[in-house]
């Protein structure tokens with residue numbers, strides 16, 4: 606099975622359009638593919654009919670920004686019903702939160718001397734939702750930082766002044782909304798949260814308590830030890846295993862669409878839940 610259930614388009618912070626992603630996934634070809642933009646499904650919706658027409662298994666997707674104990678936790682939510690009211694409410698909440706958050710981040714950055722306006726940001730983003738990568742890019746363009754890495758390291762990354770996450774839906778409410786709309790909830794890139802194993806297991810327990818069923822056992826380019834560690838957690842907790850490149854752009858540090866090793870045989874694959 607060739608599967609990629611975590612990719613980004615220009616509807617959020619990816620550089621390829623949903624159409625271009627579909628083309629790549631078709632060329633591979635992939636057995637299951639999902640476009641999982643941050644808190645929006647417009648990229649997915651724009652190619653849904655086309656994917657159906659060419660007989661591709663395009664799974665409805667998004668990557669939800671949630672908050673758990675002060676930590677920003679991402680939940681991938683494949684296979685929901687896009688027209689379900691629970692999904693509409695969820696997306697509206699996140700859209701409002703993202704707009705308010707952008708304002709807050711710009712105000713915080715203004716206080717330390719960076720002049721960045723919403724209109725400048727909008728013109729560089731185009732039609733997608735605004736995220737920290739766009740703010741980082743604008744800071745580069747204005748000569749405030751040398752590169753986007755520096756922008757995250759000093760101003761936008763974990764715990765920095767521009768890391769604003771208090772408006773996101775709670776982890777458990779986010780999971781419940783995905784489940785209610787028929788989707789499967791999956792913990793994205795579990796090795797990226799910078800928490801102890803004990804804390805990660807507490808997160809997993811709360812996630813399961815809210816109805817969560819899956820975890821990304823393989824996320825992008827990762828060491829085999831990490832895969833084994835997450836597979837063990839999946840087995841111990843009875844979670845299904847998901848796999849995704851977290852593709853944002855070609856030729857960067859990450860991996861290409863669908864260019865992933867197979868999931869370990871020890872864990873049940875998440876697509877057993879897709880019907």
Ligand code: AMP
Pocket residue numbers: 618643670735736737738753754757758762853
């Ligand atoms: P947001 O959705 O606005 O919270 O932005 C989160 C996105 O920023 C992630 O999905 C990554 O694409 C990107 N990102 C997060 N941390 C970093 C980092 N340290 N360096 C570069 N990009 C990052």
Ligand code: MN
Pocket residue numbers: 613618643853
């Ligand atoms: Mn991203």
Ligand code: MN
Pocket residue numbers: 668679793794
């Ligand atoms: Mn993420």
Ligand code: MN
Pocket residue numbers: 611613668851
């Ligand atoms: Mn992602």
